[in-house]
Amino acid sequence: MSENAITTVTVALAGRSYDIHIGQRLLTDGDRIASLVRGQQAIVVSNHTVAPLYLDALLVALGRIDCQVHVLPDGEQYKTLAHVADILDTALASNAARDVTFIALGGGVVGDMTGFAAACFMRGVAFVQVPTTLLAQVDSSVGGKTGVNHPRGKNLIGAFHQPVGVVIDTDTLSTLDPREYSAGLAEVIKYGAIMDLAFFEWLEANIEALRARDPEAVAYAVAQCCTLKARVVADDETEQGNRALLNFGHTFGHAVEAVTGYTTWLHGEAVAIGMRLAAQMSAIDADEQQRLVALLAAAGLPVAAPGLDADALLKAMGHDKKVLAGRIRLILLRSLGDAFVTDAYDDARLTQTLAAVGG
Numbered sequence: 596m597s598e599n600a601i602t603t604v605t606v607a608l609a610g611r612s613y614d615i616h617i618g619q620r621l622l623t624d625g626d627r628i629a630s631l632v633r634g635q636q637a638i639v640v641s642n643h644t645v646a647p648l649y650l651d652a653l654l655v656a657l658g659r660i661d662c663q664v665h666v667l668p669d670g671e672q673y674k675t676l677a678h679v680a681d682i683l684d685t686a687l688a689s690n691a692a693r694d695v696t697f698i699a700l701g702g703g704v705v706g707d708m709t710g711f712a713a714a715c716f717m718r719g720v721a722f723v724q725v726p727t728t729l730l731a732q733v734d735s736s737v738g739g740k741t742g743v744n745h746p747r748g749k750n751l752i753g754a755f756h757q758p759v760g761v762v763i764d765t766d767t768l769s770t771l772d773p774r775e776y777s778a779g780l781a782e783v784i785k786y787g788a789i790m791d792l793a794f795f796e797w798l799e800a801n802i803e804a805l806r807a808r809d810p811e812a813v814a815y816a817v818a819q820c821c822t823l824k825a826r827v828v829a830d831d832e833t834e835q836g837n838r839a840l841l842n843f844g845h846t847f848g849h850a851v852e853a854v855t856g857y858t859t860w861l862h863g864e865a866v867a868i869g870m871r872l873a874a875q876m877s878a879i880d881a882d883e884q885q886r887l888v889a890l891l892a893a894a895g896l897p898v899a900a901p902g903l904d905a906d907a908l909l910k911a912m913g914h915d916k917k918v919l920a921g922r923i924r925l926i927l928l929r930s931l932g933d934a935f936v937t938d939a940y941d942d943a944r945l946t947q948t949l950a951a952v953g954g
């Protein structure tokens with residue numbers, strides 16, 4: 596892909612289909628962004644970290660559109676109903692009508708909250724995702740899962756509400772903290788591990804270029820992940836079946852996050868540890884397990900969390916949203932590039948796997 600190439604991936608959902616535009620300098624591509632706005636008015640939502648970096652460029656690109664800006668505090672702890680209510684207050688105070696478009700400029704937190712606000716406002720208005728973290732570009736901005744956290748758990752309140760478009764300017768990743776960037780790489784590796792062996796092999800060969808944020812490598816990886824996610828979402832929008840495969844490593848990872856009070860590991864780091872555990876639990880060759888562990892480590896990710904209690908982890912896994920009829924469902928691998936959902940696993944093996952969380 597040349598420096599100025601733009602890739603477009605379509606999420607095929609009949610009347611709600613939309614395009615994901617991926618490339619460099621898209622934030623300043625006024626026509627592309629403005630053409631996604633229905634009507635003449637937009638509510639642009641960002642946060643205190645991202646707004647100083649990219650809000651001006653976005654507002655210039657939106658040119659003729661009447662924009663109201665809502666800037667959220669930065670952090671997962673602000674992903675609450677109260678802060679979504681603040682976004683709705685801004686929309687109401689600006690006399691926004693049903694043809695308003697909400698625009699999310701930021702990472703997954705801003706994207707999930709803005710999408711949820713758009714789902715609620717006047718029973719649902721259009722919204723556009725302009726994701727600025729690697730995690731948001733390869734995962735959260737695509738697929739229409741929106742929502743907020745509750746003191747009882749993460750993402751417990753929300754709605755499926757698809758965006759009308761996603762604009763991914765890969766240049767925005769240049770300002771991302773290295774740890775956040777590696778956390779995004781965990782989700783990138785996930786796609787290869789669960790559904791695309793050739794992509795997994797490409798990642799093995801190109802992980803150094805990706806870590807160095809080589810523009811071509813980044814653009815290819817983001818486009819590949821969006822293509823894979825678009826396929827999954829088009830087949831199973833509301834997660835009745837295969838969309839659950841995208842949670843590979845997440846059930847273990849959520850447990851690691853929960854028992855460490857959400858303070859030790861970033862989500863992507865916990866998912867990396869979780870993917871190592873899920874691979875260990877899977878009936879795959881030791882060589883394949885080792886390849887996954889090596890790729891995660893090469894991406895700057897942890898693969899073990901010393902000092903955690905296996906019983907506490909098991910209990911935390913029991914609180915996962917993926918528990919069905921009291922049984923924890925796991926995403927396991929048949930082989931690299933081929934995952935499946937199951938509740939038919941050996942409980943003793945699960946306990947053994949959790950006991951090995953420390954590495």
Ligand code: NAD
Binds near residue numbers: 707
């Ligand atoms: P985040 O939104 O908290 O962003 C991480 C940090 O990077 C924040 O401090 C943010 O302000 C900062 N940041 C964002 N873009 C930046 C940039 N370009 N330069 C410098 N700093 C920047 O975290 P995240 O990892 O993007 O998203 C995590 C959230 O996404 C969680 O709430 C999770 O539940 C959600 N999520 C949703 C889905 C979905 O399908 N909807 C999927 C996965 C995760």
Ligand code: GLY
Binds near residue numbers: 740838842
């Ligand atoms: N991040 C998982 C999903 O979108 O289904």
